[in-house]
Amino acid sequence: MMKPVFQYLSRFIDLSEEEFSLLVGFIEIRHFNKKVKLVDIGEQEGYINFVMKGLIRKYFYRHAEEVVTQLAKEGELICSSVSFLTGERSDYIVESIETATVLSISAANVEKIYALGPRMERMGRLIIIEWLLQKEYWENARIKQDSKTRFLHFIQANPDLPIRVPQKILASYLNIKPETFSRYKHLLTRPYRHSQVLAGS
């Protein structure tokens, strides 16, 4: 079950089996039904979560409107990161879209992992650099790309997600007005239908 986590962490440092088995001792397995809040606004984020199965989103409210800032599928990390890092109350909600299984490490256990030595510090640093760069990429895309380009890039990188994520949530994540998003749907359904026809023939 832990293999995807090993693969994920191995992107950052060459992790030995022994080191990884130490880390596994800090991991908790948590299950959530769909539409369950892992963290609510005003709560302190206690965990960093690796998605084993399912789909989770992160969002906040702008007045009554939900603003989606992250969608995490299998193999990705999600948490209310600032709250996790600072211990302050969360400005965001982290909520399952589908039934989800996550491998979680608590804030206290993350500190114990760092105490194992500089290699773990390095791994943590490289993971947080990746979080930072994801924000930069996202900001650049929002500024530089028009909404259609953002839409196309997203479905190219995540061909499974338009089927798994409710349209309203995806439109918010891509910062595309719902009515504009509807106009792009043909870009999606045509190749999708096409591949279904091929699969059926």
Place this chain on the structure above:
Amino acid sequence: MVLNNSHTKYLENIHQYFNRFLPLTDEEFTDLTNYFELREFDKKVQVVKMGDIDNYFNIILKGLARKYMVVGKKDVTLQLSIEGQIIHSEISFNTRTPSDTIVETIEPTVFLSMSYENLQKSYASNPKLEKLGRLLISYLFIKKDYRDYSQLKKTTRERFLDYMHSHSDMLQRVPQKYIASYLNIKPETFSRLKHLMKHRKEHHAGGQQS
């Protein structure tokens, strides 16, 4: 690194800045400074051009710089940084790819810079620096998240007022159009809000006198 007196004073500030994350002894800090270099630029110099691979991580010792993107014929300002703050093209520096963003000085600026290569060497020289690096990056991430959150969450007026409240000196140092762009406020709206704010202050001051 060749230092004059004012540089030495700046370095003390940097040592204190690092101490906020992880205390370093004087000896450890001096060892670390060997990996840094001082880089001085005139105003309006592109320190990182579009398409460059950014080779430096910069702490501003003196001056002011901005980071921006060119979209069509427009500049979009992404960051405005003053003394004690860090500025570089993060994606380019960390992934060793050509930069999409430009880093440019607004005033004559002195950077305390570490090259990518020296950064890796410094991590190898003292394992404590791995922790310092992690905490520093976490801090930068948190700042970035707050900025994204407030850009998305706040109204134009709130963005303007909050920025003017926390960065009241910036209007004197930075061309207004850069601040407006940074706050994603149209230049004409920015002028109107500024006028309104000034008018209110005068009105308020007048009220106190009477």
